[in-house]
Amino acid sequence: MLSKDAAAMDAVAETEEPSATLSKPVMKRFAINVASLFSVHVANMLLPLLTVPYIVRIIGPERLGLLNFSQAYIAYFTLIINYGFEMAAVRTIAANRNDKELVNRTFSEVLAGKALLWGLSTIIFAAVTWFAPEFRAHLWLHICTYISCIGIVLFPIWLYQAMEDLGRVAMFNLIVKVLFSLSVFVFIRQPDDYIYQNLSLSIAQLLISVVALRMAIKRFKVTFSWPSVEQLTKRFRDDSTLFFSALMITLYASSSVFLLGLLSNAYNVGIFSAGTRLESISRSFVSLALNQAFFPIVASAFGQSREQGLRVVRTTFFPLLIFMLVVSITLWSIAPVFITLFYGKQFQDAVQVLQIVALLPICIGVSNLLGMHTMLNLRMDRAFFAITAIGSVIGLGLNALFIQRFGYIGAAWAWVSAEAYIAIAMYGYLRYKGVQVIKRESLQEAVAFGRERFSILFK
Template sequence: MRKNLLQSFASLGLVQLINYVFPLITIPYVSRIIGPEGYGIINYATAFVAYFNILISYGFDYTATRRIAADPDSLGTVFSEVLTARIYLFLISTVLFIISLFIFTPLSDHKTVAVIVFCSCLSTCLTPQYVFQGLQYLNIFAFTNFIRGLLNCLLILLLIKQADDFIVLPLINLVLGVGISLFLIVFAILKFRIKFHFVQFKKVWKLLIEERMMYLSSFVVSIYTTTNIIVLGFFATNAEVGYYTTAQSLIFIVINVINLPLSTVLFPYISKSFSNDQEEGLNVLRSILPVLIYILTFVGILIYFLAPFSIHLIYGNKFDNAIGPLKILAFLPLISMINTFLGIQTMLNLKMDKDFFNVTAMAALIGFSLNLLLSSQFGFMGTSYSYLLIEIFVFAALYITLLKRNVNLLLADKFTPNAMINIIKRIVFK
């Protein structure tokens, strides 16, 4: 099991790293052509459409993964229920998006970009990520991400030649995203002999009610992660939105290279440990978490001190104003990873969905208010501080909530050098 776990993480981690090597080739090229304003337009539309992606996803990548990991024989049923539910949710999202086009000025000013970005929700609707996660069959999933990164790099270099070509970026993402999702869903059906049947609306509605806590938690989290961009758009220019989203994008690269593979690989493994014995699952988390904290603390230090060099090298001098936000968010990957372990990896596996939602709902309320205040007063720098402060609040709230249930993942003896060596040996050599 540990060998498979290590191989899965190494595979996903390597592919994610390669996927973000490609942008290191294309971003210096694109940023010098489209500039901060072009990035601001695209990233604003992406942030707005993120709400619809969350609705369509509905947290199934966690809840369906958990169901399949616990009972692989339920694969066909889970697949049919999730795909049917997501089709309904996509249709609802389409209606809501059309209405939004006529209400929100930043979207109506750039309708073409907004429509293209929204159409990428088809990828979220179709992707069977939960199937591969639940069965811990991640190699094909990682490989397709690599192919997508390679094609994305080639198409950008071939098609983007002038500032007005910024619209090509979301178009490329749409074509590749939907194409890869179609391939994955066909591959999953053939590989695992899944028989899809369209589920009745009554049963879909029951599923949506049962899984609502995970969706609501994802939605409220977006209020203090994605809404910051939406709010900033009302107080700042497209260029200023571009400065902030540039810094946030670099931080998300680190999160996607390290945190995302960990979450994808570990969630079904940890879920299975919890299904065997609760204390076994907690001990796995207590052993792994300190190693990751040390690694991501070092990563945060590097991000902070290399911020000026990174911005100049990747984006050019036009993006100098992104250096400040990048320094402020330098330790976000560390805090985000801890919050993922405390919330998703621990609370969800302990069936503390409601507690997780309560924390994230409180964070959303405080985060939105804080973001509104700081963004209006200090622009994109205020947005950066707001994001950091609310993630720190989430950490404190999750940790205290777990302590009240007599669950403590941060044990001092697990942070000693000997403990570090032992856990690495167990993962690598057993």
């Protein structure tokens, strides 16, 4: 039950309009940033997909599985390098853009922290890849994939995100990724050429990162100075909860491919990867592009007041839920046609995988709004970590159990089950703390508000 203070604040929130936070200029900037971020994810996910019909007919399901297994392996090092810096930096800078000293300090601490963690990751990568026979067997493939980690250190998309200025870097990202994605038609001519797929993506990521960093320094007039040991220690300590939360999310969301490679075979990895690719692209529009563009707006609203932030979240909930429901139904319906068209008849087993993971957009869209936008902005970092940690344990346990019995089908159901638990647990925790995000009366208001804002955008 809500406390008197919480009830009073909710009553105030009911009388406030979100128009101050979601004004015409903000919504137009938001639309530009959504389109820009979506182009980044199109480049990262859709462009490789456009080359799939050509590639898979040369390399086959097994080598496609090796490519995706290598990407899943390197994802753990990407996680270490990011550490949670980016989410914390966006949250800090978005609420304090005019504080030049704070922006410069955050910029320096994040780059320095990432550089140090890249050094640590490189040592771990070299040791594991060389001394583990199953990794050493594909040494050059993993090296080609790991090159992208240098780009992860340098790519300041978090700064562009916090400043709500993503257009230029997104356009450059799109052009470069198009060129490098098309290069596979030149370099992949026989099955053993498959490693060039990951190599081209890594080089593209590195090039984009260097140019984007130079543009950010010039555009936002930020300066880098190596932080003190005390500053770095504080940064690592303050962002540790977000890091462990991201670690838990990665363990259950990205480990399916990795565990399939360890507990099963490359064919199962290839089928699972083919079945989940379209879902990942579809979900990226909301769970990645839309969330990243929307997060600074919500952070700014919470910076004004708790009530204003919750008002924005409530206004967003029902439109998000309806949109993700449409996405899920569409994915389930087109699965047979899509798999046959893009992958060929040898990937027919991937149809069932895609129809299972079609449930993910709903689960992840809701959990992102409740967790990333609400819990993190309310500084419920520890509770966020605890829920994702339990979800990770559930996901890993179900993966270990289901993969050995059901292969790629078991991995798909394990992923969906973990995400469903997290969405339900986050809703339950917020209600327990007296934060009511979902209200029936918000539906009618969201429809009216959305109609008004869409009319503004299209004008």
